Amino acid sequence: MLIVAGYLKVTDRDRYLAACREVVELARVADGCLDFTLGADLVEPDRVNIYERWTSRAAVDKFRGTGTTNDLGAHIVGAEVSEFDCANEVRL
Numbered sequence: 276m277l278i279v280a281g282y283l284k285v286t287d288r289d290r291y292l293a294a295c296r297e298v299v300e301l302a303r304v305a306d307g308c309l310d311f312t313l314g315a316d317l318v319e320p321d322r323v324n325i326y327e328r329w330t331s332r333a334a335v336d337k338f339r340g341t342g343t344t345n346d347l348g349a350h351i352v353g354a355e356v357s358e359f360d361c362a363n364e365v366r367l
Contacts, residue, residue, distance in 0.1 A: 278361055280325060286321070312326050
């Protein structure tokens with residue numbers, strides 16, 4: 276399993292998140308996507324939290340290769356996002 280987690284700093288968070296709706300919808304129906312969410316941070320008004328969970332690296336690469344028609348990158352002014360390879364899962 277591959278987990279992508281972190282945050283983005285954006286110029287207009289509400290507009291950015293509205294524009295990301297299509298990305299979230301596409302990700303959630305993509306082969307290998309276990310979870311995909313973007314959300315407004317409760318403390319920092321320019322921060323968008325990211326959490327993705329995928330079955331494999333190949334699934335992530337296939338999804339990211341399709342891209343999107345929105346020019347979302349223009350709104351991003353900073354980022355701290357990491358990928359984590361996970362071999363074990365314990366359900367709580």
